[in-house]
Amino acid sequence: GESVGLHLPTLSVQEGDNSIINCAYSNSASDYFIWYKQESGKGPQFIIDIRSNMDKRQGQRVTVLLNKTVKHLSLQIAATQPGDSAVYFCAELGGNNRLAFGKGNQVVVIP
Amino acid sequence: NAGVMQNPRHLVRRRGQEARLRCSPMKGHSHVYWYRQLPEEGLKFMVYLQKENIIDESGMPKERFSAEFPKEGPSILRIQQVVRGDSAAYFCASRGGDEQYFGPGTRLTVT
Numbered sequence: 001g002e003s004v005g006l007h008l009p010t011l012s013v014q015e016g017d018n019s020i021i022n023c024a025y026s027n028s029a030s031d032y033f034i035w036y037k038q039e040s041g042k043g044p045q046f047i048i049d050i051r052s053n054m055d056k057r058q059g060q061r062v063t064v065l066l067n068k069t070v071k072h073l074s075l076q077i078a079a080t081q082p083g084d085s086a087v088y089f090c091a092e093l094g095g096n097n098r099l100a101f102g103k104g105n106q107v108v109v110i111p
Numbered sequence: 112n113a114g115v116m117q118n119p120r121h122l123v124r125r126r127g128q129e130a131r132l133r134c135s136p137m138k139g140h141s142h143v144y145w146y147r148q149l150p151e152e153g154l155k156f157m158v159y160l161q162k163e164n165i166i167d168e169s170g171m172p173k174e175r176f177s178a179e180f181p182k183e184g185p186s187i188l189r190i191q192q193v194v195r196g197d198s199a200a201y202f203c204a205s206r207g208g209d210e211q212y213f214g215p216g217t218r219l220t221v222t
């Protein structure tokens with residue numbers, strides 16, 4: 001069946017550097033993707049979303065890129081801060097607005 | 112404006128007991144989703160409910176699990192005769208428009 005998955009399990013990044021987290025999806029019919037941040041002991045928190053009619057969307061310090069040709073999306077975090085340490089999930093919106101999450105990618109910011 | 116509330120935050124049950132997890136959606140939201148997160152994995156969809164109706168239960172285990180969202184009061188996820196494999200974090204999310212807002216989760220431990 002369709003699935004959403006992440007490439008790298010853990011990313012260690014120096015404070016102030018940029019972070020890039022990658023995600024592959026398999027359902028070419030998907031038209032809406034979301035990135036979530038989950039801190040320890042908390043629920044997922046919405047970061048940014050993108051629809052399939054776009055290839056790039058920018059927020060505050062975050063950018064999501066979508067490459068429909070290779071079914072890949074990425075999250076870029078600029079000037080990574082200690083508060084960015086968390087697990088990041090990409091998710092795909094399916095029928096009935098249910099979310100299909102990838103396995104997660106741990107980001108560790110080194111002060 | 113309170114967010115999504117879940118209780119209890121932590122629940123310990125012995126094998127064979129029942130677990131009841133409660134979720135109060137954001138004010139004005141009538142759509143509730145339940146997800147389960149196993150250790151070091153992404154969230155998996157379980158069930159989608161609107162007031163008094165189960166809309167999509169395609170992610171629910173066939174036995175021992177049930178959910179409801181009554182006209183008054185919180186949504187309840189009920190797990191009968193719990194087994195160790197039920198140990199996980201259970202999150203609910205409520206939806207008003209497109210975006211789902213997650214609660215802090217209930218961490219169920221079965222001993």
